[in-house]
Amino acid sequence: MDELRRRQYLKALGLDLWLSRDTPDPLAVAEAPPAPVGVRRAVSEVREARLATPAPEPAPEAPPATAPPIEVPQDWTRARALVADCRRCRLCETRTQTVFGVGVEAASLMVIGEGPGAEEDARGEPFVGRAGRLLDEMLKSIEHSRGTDSYIANVVKCRPPNNRDPQPDEAEACRPYLEAQLKLVKPKLILAVGRVAAQRLLQTDTPLSRLRGQLHHWGPDRTPLWITYHPAYLLRSPREKAKAWADLKFVSRFLGEAAS
Incomplete structure (x- = not known):
């Protein structure tokens, strides 16, 4: 992955913090020293969020409407x-x-x-x-x-x-x-x-x-x-x-x- 594409990809993931050449690439874990635990977790969470779209939760069932009170008919x-x-x-x-x-x-x-x-x-x-x-x-x-x-x-x-x-x-x-x-x-x-x-x-x-x-x-x-x-x-x-x-x-x- 060339430098421009790497930067675009990291930016799309919301990882602009790691665009500096002095910072280990969080995506190249096999070639760079392990990233801090917080960074690894952030990368993992962002990847999972992009790759897995959760099913929408069903809307809660609306409670039955309560009929307004009326007086009991007298005849x-x-x-x-x-x-x-x-x-x-x-x-x-x-x-x-x-x-x-x-x-x-x-x-x-x-x-x-x-x-x-x-x-x-x-x-x-x-x-x-x-x-x-x-x-x-x-x-x-x-x-x-x-x-x-x-x-x-x-x-x-x-x-x-x-x-x-x-x-x-x-x-x-x-x-x-x-x-x-x-x-x-x-x-x-x-x-x-x-x-x-x-x-x-x-x-x-x-x-x-x-x-x-x-x-x-x-x-x-x-x-x-x-x-x-x-x-x-x-x-x-x-x-x-x-x-x-x-x-x-x-x-x-x-x-x-x-x-x-």
């Missing part, structure tokens, strides 16, 4: 209007329509699921697919139905994409609407169907297997809350229907005693 008309035009979370971007709830507005039993599926999103009514038909049969077994002393709603009022679980921030955005429904219905018993509904209502990550079989309470009025499997899960795991039947028998006994 059915206001609650329905707010839900119908809701833009409080990302689910509004993929829904066909909101799914408010259905049933008797002063029911003794309120059934709460996790969120609408494809058929619910299309029709605007909760639990209308295969899981909905099974839920109807479950209620019928204890002499209840959508039109006779039951009210049915979901934790979130819009369908999550691909039927995924609602995210915590989505459930939190919808919480005022669910609170309004619970306070307006004033059920004697809440029946949470499935893990997501149970965990969101109780604000816990405890597994469903540990939540079932004991009476919980919701809200400042401590409304009794019972937990069973989601009908969609029972369709996939029919052997668990016996446990669900035991849960339903408790619901029936509890409501019978509450009525008397």
Whole structure:
């Protein structure tokens, strides 16, 4: 390497300090005395930086936007209007329509699921697919139905994409609407169907297997809350229907005693 090219190369590496002829060439380590440790490290670091371009680090995932607080609606008309035009979370971007709830507005039993599926999103009514038909049969077994002393709603009022679980921030955005429904219905018993509904209502990550079989309470009025499997899960795991039947028998006994 001639002198001019050597100088250009060293300058490109940012090693202008070693352009003097009196200073050992840091690139000619085989022919010159060893450079000081600091110089060798500098040369090595510059070479590595030029020869190896590190992969760009992925941008940190943006935290979910927090929906601004709103007052819990105090009447059915206001609650329905707010839900119908809701833009409080990302689910509004993929829904066909909101799914408010259905049933008797002063029911003794309120059934709460996790969120609408494809058929619910299309029709605007909760639990209308295969899981909905099974839920109807479950209620019928204890002499209840959508039109006779039951009210049915979901934790979130819009369908999550691909039927995924609602995210915590989505459930939190919808919480005022669910609170309004619970306070307006004033059920004697809440029946949470499935893990997501149970965990969101109780604000816990405890597994469903540990939540079932004991009476919980919701809200400042401590409304009794019972937990069973989601009908969609029972369709996939029919052997668990016996446990669900035991849960339903408790619901029936509890409501019978509450009525008397």
